[in-house]
Amino acid sequence: MIRIEPRNAPTRLLTLGVPVLSALVALALAAVPLAFAGADVAAAYGEMVNGVFGSVFAFSEMLTRATPLIFTGLAAALAFRARLWNIGAEGQLYLGAMAAVAIGAGAVDAPGIVLVPLIVVLGAAAGAAGMAVPTLLKTRFGADEVVTTLLLNFVILIFVQMMLEGALKDPMGLGWPQSAPILDQGMLPTLIERMRVHSGLVIALIAAGVAQFMLARSVWGFRLRAVGENAAAARHAGIRVNRTLFSVAVVSGGLAGLAGVSEVAGLKGYLTADLSPGFGYTGIVVAMLAGLSPAGVVIAALFIASVFVGADSMSRAIGVSSYLADLVVSMSLLCVLIGGFFARFKLVRSGRVAA
């Protein structure tokens, strides 16, 4: 018989090593679907690396892709730390994007110094509202936030489609369901000339830094962690659990809303119903790979973005479906879960007493 025993304390090596190893294992496992698709496996990996590190432009594309993932990864990491299961980042992203075009596409005509902060703040507020509602349903009525946030994703996406055929539709859009473009002065400036990487990345990195500091050093971060580790004990210690959860919900939803703002006002310029290829859901994988640490989210987002951009480029060159990227992303989530188990527990052959 094999028994499971907890380790005394997970070592630093394990907490850092497990996610890295999981990501590498998931990447290596991609050889199976590549071979299944009949591709030259070595050449495919070569194309993937080339697609990310082959040129400055390729690398800047990876950073562009990582930007929304840092936001949604932070949204998931902070919420999950408090055991608040925000699976609704996808919908909150669209709420933020909708707010951005509602204000930025001509409704408010102000100089950039006013318009950009307005778009950012109201976009975050829209995302925050999107998570505040299911959190209130949880704390007031006991409705499981996993299910309500998942279902709200669908409601919000249909609402976006409705708005794009109604109030937000671009009158000059030749009938396409898309919003009017955000005014030039409302756009987040790009970082490098002739590349798409934009200052949304800077905002994302600042957000990660602030989140890391707040989580580790502030009273709010302490309350958040206490609620996540043991809500009953936290309540006993005088922490207002519901109020803490609500504040976490607002921050988490706000970050997801910023992902939408950054995609619309930093990259696309206008809103369509296919703005996000699942950034909200991928953010959960990013957060788990990061061990729910905000600083780790940045690194994990860079890795996941590399997988997507690399697989896209490989797909164009060799013709293997780019769904390979989604496959690697989902496998890295399963690997990091299993790895997390072995970081916390060891298998002991029973019969012998552990010293």
Place this chain on the structure above:
Amino acid sequence: MMDVLQILLSESFWAASLRIATPLIFGVLGALLCEKSGVLNLGIEGIFVAGAMAGWMAVWLGAGLWGGVLVAAGAGAFFGLIHAILTVPLGLSQHVSGLGVTLFATSVSYFIYRTALPNVTSPPRIEPFRPLDIPVLSDLPFLGPVLFQQTALTLLALILVALVWYMLNRTALGVAIQAVGDNPDSVDAQGLSVYGLRIGAVMAGSALMALGGAFLTMSAFDAFFFGMVNGRGWICIALVIFASWRPGKALLGALLFGAFDALQVRLQTEVGALVPGQVFLMAPYILSIIALVIAARKADYPRALLTPWFKGQR
């Protein structure tokens, strides 16, 4: 108002309601079975996709319709096994593992479909299940069109409701599954395997979920489309809570849901000019949220739901 009454009295309305409810019946039964054993299975959405793709592809490759059903169930059980290993012996977060299985099952299905059919403009079709034509029964007034002119999979779903109810409430196995979801220590004390019961329940439940997906590609439609599951799995998770983990109430919930959906399609043609069509598309999800909020307070959760159990640790 007369129109609504007329709709509610028509055979075609109730036939449509049952047809729309069928994948949900499979899904709710599957989710219920997993949760009764103490394991929440958020892999459901991806398992629907896997069942839809695997069943369709098996038929497309020549396995026959019932062969396709078996392949779909097998695919469901396979992804269920992954979730079960992660959450039962390893005791990992059921939420995160389930979402991981949904992402994995979905991407595996999409990747295989795209690899098998790289450049198709319109998805290839199969010959799906046909409506039954049973002598006498299918010609009954009202019941005939509503019940016995459905496809075989719809009848299978209804039979499974009775079977799952009987199994859970009248057999030793069912009592053990319920006990392992309420108090695993007591099951262990009787010398039964907590791990075995939970893994088995999750695999069987996942196979049922996959049949819900298979119904979509093999009965409701005749091809596989990306995004065709469209949240049906999540709706099932809400319906299980609404049904307080009872198969009979789960059937009722799925039927109410199907009836509402069938009604909105019919109303849409009447008041479509007044309200944007998207309002109707949103309705099922909003309805699920409302059902959840109403049911949540008095929900009688299996007591060990979400709680991992390790052998030899009290």
